[in-house]
Amino acid sequence: MRGAAGVRQGAKGLSSRASRALLLALVAVASCRRPTPEPRAELRGAWLRKPELAQGFELRADGTLALFGLPEQSGLAWNATHGELVLSTNSERHIESNVARLRIAALDVDRLELQGEGEPLAGVYRRAQAAHVRGVLTYRERMALEPDARVVVGLTQIGVGPIASQAFLARGQVPISFDLSLLAGGSRDAKYELRARIGDRERTLFSTAEPVRVTPGGDPVEVLLRSAR
DSSP, rough: OHHHHHHHHHHHHHHHHHHHHHHHHHHHHHHSSSOOOOHHHHOOEEEEEETTTOEEEEEETTEEEEEEETTOOOOEEEEETTEEEEEEOOOOSSOOOOOEEEEEEOOSSSEEEEOOOOTTTTTEEEEEOEEEEEEEOOOOSSSOOTTTTTTEEEEEEEETEEEEEEEOOSOOSSSEEEEEEESSSSTTTTEEEEEEEOOOOOEEEOOOSEEEOEEEEEEEEEOOOOOOO
């Protein structure tokens, strides 16, 4: 009897150990299947492409995207997923989003390498600093904008030419916010002016009557647009 009881106790102990082992194995498998967090925090900030350091982008904390050295294009949004950096851009002529998927080949504190066959934004990047010109567009007329009204804001460095732009659908009424990025650390003597317009596919409805002087890094500006009618 004692021998049978000992066998039963041994079987129970073995069963308990086997259960614990199985549980640990399942936990290990679940940990292996857990997706690796995307490096969104490490990617945020401004990046310039080597070796020229003339073009690049800013990956903002709110998920919006700005471009450097590409004034004919406008950044819309960015995301990091499945080891890729996904960049959405457009332009004044082509307001619809154009999506580029770039493989994150390397990412260090001060170095980012993006790969993508035929992708204009592929390359090796280094960290940079961005300055901003922020504000709102408004007008006095009592006129509601259509949902597909187009907003274009452009920043020019006097004596140099266009350096940044934003093009997007208003998706609401005035005041309409804008946020233009440019590289920090420029000449103290540099002067900047801003132009903006709101329109539809065929015509301009409101625009700046004349360029508005702005200061990067300064207080947000309110830009009053005039009716184009």
